[in-house]
Amino acid sequence: MSIALQSIKELVQRSVLLEENLKANFNAPNNQRVLDKRWPMSEVQGFVGRTDEGIRNAEDRGALPKPDMNERNNRRKGYTLPQINYMREQFGTHPRRSPTEDDVSIIAVQNFKGGVGKSTCATHLSHYLARQGYRVLLVDCDSQATATRFFGYNPDQDLKESDTLLSYLAGDTQHLRNAVRDTHWEGLKLIPANLHLYAAEYMIAGRAQANSSDQIYSLLRNGLDTVKNDFDVVIIDAPPALGMISLNVLYASNSVIVPMLPSMPDFYSTIQFFTMLEEVLExxxxxxxxxxVKVLITRKESRTEGTSSQDDISEDAAAFYGDYMMRSIFYKSRAIENASSEARTIFEVNSPKDIGVDSKTFRRGIETVEDVCGEIEGYIRNTWPSEQRRNAGRVANA
Incomplete structure (x- = not known):
């Protein structure tokens, strides 16, 4: 029995119903996703840069509002991200770039092969940096819109063409401000994507043919110039192919993270990525x-479950790429996968039981992501002259 067009249409209709069902289960009412995560004092003091005693003293003297208390046991409920950011404001500990000294860090998460964890890495990094107190913009440049789904959208139903990069790349608008939207994470904004964004591949080429003065690879950079001063870090989730949008991503970025699975086919694909990148940069x-530019091993089995071939490839990659290789590894994690199946990052999960894992599995997942994102945060800060100056001062005073 052949599959005719009518059958495909039926499959699409059933898929839409399934998507609506999943959306109803995982999204808040009215499609307004809420970050209900609360962090305990043991973590908050590290985020804020003050001791437990210092925070409690500030609360006692009225410099900070009294914490929310659990009526059953009269214990603190934990702190929300807006409460943590308010503390940072009061203590002056927001980790922000100097607007006069430091450039915005624009990071492309890019490989020309799909399935390497690109969107997972980009969304976790954006949530991590927002949690740390940075002003972050996540730009979804992939028409598959995986990153956009993490923010509670059904991209092809909830978003119009004008909500994405498409209007700007087509030349219909002169800036990107209208495409930037708030998210349920304070300090994190999003330029979403949907399937229509794929049309930009042809529109950019059409602009170049119509006006030879248009630099087809500089459109995204010019667009980001209209909004980037509002942020410390811009993260770009790039499409998994070399095309017009990918060229724009490479030119708009000042740093690149290249996710790579520890397998021979992916090793060869990464080699091809760098070969094509060389040709493009010329x-x-x-x-x-x-x-x-850093290579990041992704979806590797845990240390206790790793296969010898994965270990061998990871070690070979580290040996040959040297300083271009990230020390941290984005290990495969059931906690991360279970959270992702609900369009959440692990940073949005309050309890291991919420995603059906034990506390040890959950803790390993958190540690994996924090190791990776913390290392990238270090790279970002090392590019800022203000940070270099502060570090030099600390050494001189030591």
């Missing part, structure tokens, strides 16, 4: 540079 202006 057509960019000579002063085009990156602050850092």
């Amino acid at each position: 057509h960019f202006p000579e002063d085009m540079t990156y602050d850092f």
Whole structure:
């Protein structure tokens, strides 16, 4: 029995119903996702840069509001992200770039092969940096819109073409401000994507043919120039293919993270990625540079469950790529996968039982992501002259 067009249409209709059912289960009413995560004092003092005693003293003297208390046991409920950011404001500990000294860090998470954990990495990194107190913009440039779904959207139903990069890349608008939207994470904004964004591949080429003065690879950079001063870090989830949008992502970025699975086919794909990147950069202006380019091993089995082939490839990659290789590994984790199946990052999960894992599995998942994102945070801060100056001062005073 052949599958005719009518059958495909029926499959689409059934898929839409399934998606609506999943959306009803995992999203808040009215499609307004809420971050109900609360962090305990043991973590908050590290986020804020003050001791438990210092925070409690500030609460006692009225510099901070009294914490929310659990009526059953009269214990603190934990702190929400807006409460943590308010503490940072009062203590002056927001980890922000200097607007006069530091450039915005624009990081492309990119490989020309799908299934390497690109969107998972981009969304976790954006949530991590927002939790740390940075002002973050996540730009979804992939028409599959996986990253956009993490923010509670059904991209092809909830979003119009004008809600994405498409209007700007097509030349219909002169700035990206209208595409930037708030998210349920304070300090984190999103430029979403949907399937229509794929049309930008043809529109960008059409603009170049119509006006030879248009630099087809600089459109996204010019667009980000209209909004980037509002942020410390911009993260770009790039499409898994070399096309017009990918060229724009590479030119708009000043840093690149390259996710790679520890398998031979992915190793070869990463080699091809760098070969194509070399060819592409030769057509960019000579002063085009990156602050850092790092290869990140993703979806590797845990240390106790790792296969010898995965270990061998990871070790070979580290040996040959050297300083271009990230020390941390984005290990495969059932906690991360279970959270992702509900379009959440692990940072949004309050309890291991919420995603059907034990506390040890949950803790390992958190540690994996924090190791990776913390290392990237270090790379970001090392590119800022203000941070370099502060570090030099600390050494001089030691």
